[in-house]
Amino acid sequence: MQVAKLSAELIGQTDLLRLNSLSELTGCDIFVKLESQNPGGSIKDRAALQMIKDALASGELKPGMTIVEGTAGNTGIGLAVVARSFGLNMVAVMPNDQTKEKEQMIQLHGAELVTVDPVPFKDERHFYHTARRLAEERPDYWWANQFENTSNARAHYVTTGPEIWEQTQGKIDILVSAAGTGGTIAGNSMFLKEQNPAVQVWLVDPDGSGIYSYLKSGAYVSQGSSFTEGIGIMRLVENFRLAQIDAAVNLPDDDLVSLSRHLVQHEGLVLGSSSCLNVAGALQAAVLHGPGKTIVTFACDLGERSASKLYNPEYLAQRGVRTDAEPIHDLIARYRQQGDRVWYRTP
Numbered sequence: 001m002q003v004a005k006l007s008a009e010l011i012g013q014t015d016l017l018r019l020n021s022l023s024e025l026t027g028c029d030i031f032v033k034l035e036s037q038n039p040g041g042s043i044k045d046r047a048a049l050q051m052i053k054d055a056l057a058s059g060e061l062k063p064g065m066t067i068v069e070g071t072a073g074n075t076g077i078g079l080a081v082v083a084r085s086f087g088l089n090m091v092a093v094m095p096n097d098q099t100k101e102k103e104q105m106i107q108l109h110g111a112e113l114v115t116v117d118p119v120p121f122k123d124e125r126h127f128y129h130t131a132r133r134l135a136e137e138r139p140d141y142w143w144a145n146q147f148e149n150t151s152n153a154r155a156h157y158v159t160t161g162p163e164i165w166e167q168t169q170g171k172i173d174i175l176v177s178a179a180g181t182g183g184t185i186a187g188n189s190m191f192l193k194e195q196n197p198a199v200q201v202w203l204v205d206p207d208g209s210g211i212y213s214y215l216k217s218g219a220y221v222s223q224g225s226s227f228t229e230g231i232g233i234m235r236l237v238e239n240f241r242l243a244q245i246d247a248a249v250n251l252p253d254d255d256l257v258s259l260s261r262h263l264v265q266h267e268g269l270v271l272g273s274s275s276c277l278n279v280a281g282a283l284q285a286a287v288l289h290g291p292g293k294t295i296v297t298f299a300c301d302l303g304e305r306s307a308s309k310l311y312n313p314e315y316l317a318q319r320g321v322r323t324d325a326e327p328i329h330d331l332i333a334r335y336r337q338q339g340d341r342v343w344y345r346t347p
Contacts, residue, residue: 007084010038014035017033019031027292028294030279033160033299036303039081040077042302044074051079052067068091091134095115096115152187153239157186157188162191174296181233182237185245186239200247203249206231207226212248228274229274249341251277254326257325258322269303278297284335284338287332288342
């Protein structure tokens with residue numbers, strides 16, 4: 001139990017929760033690290049804190065300056081929380097197709113919100129370029145640049161990875177994570193493989209992202225789209241470049257609906273879309289490599305941030321995503337049959 005003077009001091013040291021139903025069905029111990037316990041409600045609080053601390057230490061960021069960042073939501077919330085702790089201001093640039101819940105939280109934490117139309121990355125109106133441009137125009141602005149700023153990965157190398165190693169008593173076999181900036185999977189994979197090179201690191205990628213294709217063929221190619229937010233990317237960035245990945249799988253949004261309903265019913269756990277993607281990847285790894293494995297993944301954020309999409313039948317129907325849950329035994333049987341869809345790094 002901590003007694004803190006600043007909310008930023010409460011970031012990290014999150015609990016590990018065993019998913020009993022999925023563990024019993026697969027014979028593996030499947031855990032989720034509850035990053036929703038961070039004060040900003042997501043795993044991105046860790047990167048936000050490390051980026052700000054490192055920038056203050058280097059002199060890039062000075063007291064009285066304003067932080068600006070392009071975000072799908074959670075990094076913006078995390079930066080707003082940490083900025084307030086350090087007496088800094090925050091401007092978040094966000095595409096206007098993300099959940100309204102995230103927009104509200106950014107503003108409730110005292111940050112200025114700028115929304116832009118969702119456009120391809122090559123378009124200068126993209127939220128990433130808009131944030132960069134705002135920072136370039138103002139000497140009192142500091143651009144966090146979460147994709148290329150490797151303090152993002154360092155946050156997980158110095159905090160999350162060591163926590164997982166301690167919580168599993170060094171018995172982790174497989175780490176599963178989706179990637180947006182790549183900071184989470186990079187920092188954790190670097191630390192855990194330093195402790196035990198045999199730890200497998202699995203990337204789980206949604207439709208509409210090109211990471212799975214990049215790992216398989218060296219080219220970013222995507223098919224379809226996903227309602228997950230802040231997950232997947234179509235270019236190589238510095239944080240992802242650091243990741244040490246052994247396997248990857250692409251999974252559809254339909255599976256996230258099925259697992260989200262199963263977890264509510266059997267675990268009393270409401271997870272967001274990126275967290276359900278992580279659990280789907282952990283289940284795929286367990287089915288193919290269990291029983292007897294210890295598998296860790298991340299509950300990335302608060303489940304209610306996905307209420308208007310993942311838990312909204314009307315929205316799902318509009319996107320052509322199933323609104324009913326595939327029975328868990330059917331889902332597991334399908335995962336057993338699709339082992340050829342998993343990419344493995346060759347030695």
